[in-house]
Amino acid sequence: MWNDTVARDLIDDAKGAPGALLPILHTLQETFGYIDRAAEALIAEALNISRAEVHGVVTFYHDFRQSPPPAHTLKLCRAEACQSMGGDRLAARAKARLGVDFGEATADGRIGLEPVYCLGLCSAAPSAMLDGRITARLDEAKLDALLTEAAR
Missing domain, CATH: 3.40.30.10 (Glutaredoxin)
Incomplete structure (x- = not known):
């Protein structure tokens, strides 16, 4: 289940790494099973990029899920x-x-x-x-x- 507090902590832990966007997305998906739409704003703010950039990456790669996965x-x-x-x-x-x-x-x-x-x-x-x-x-x-x- 999605949790903004946990997501913020995961994003904060990884935001300083070079090329942090993909590792952050992978970590969020591994943790929650998907990338919640709310994560896009959190990531954009943390990395100082636009929400559109984050959304573009999430939707470009077919392995990223935007809703909870099926059982x-x-x-x-x-x-x-x-x-x-x-x-x-x-x-x-x-x-x-x-x-x-x-x-x-x-x-x-x-x-x-x-x-x-x-x-x-x-x-x-x-x-x-x-x-x-x-x-x-x-x-x-x-x-x-x-x-x-x-x-x-």
Whole structure:
């Protein structure tokens, strides 16, 4: 849960370092799971830069989240090898079952669906990753099992 006091302390601890903006953002995300919009003003003030500059960095890098992360994240490989082995069909199935598109989370915040552009398992395509655990040779049954696991 976001806490302005803790965020200010983390920002103050790192603001003197060269190139402090990215390390501060990473620290805030590691601590809170996301970068709260309120952090942008705190960082801008501490680093004597504009809020627009901070916001630009937060929104440019796709790894920075601007809202609390879902409890579980399912990443489906969207690279060519996985697409050629049925990845598009599996992606459509996951979207339909979850009722979300890539980059979204279920209404209850339980499961987020993210695209990833290569998990390095091209010879065992298609592949997916649930909470950091990779599944190769993904098929409908394996996908359904991952979604059931994440829904618990």
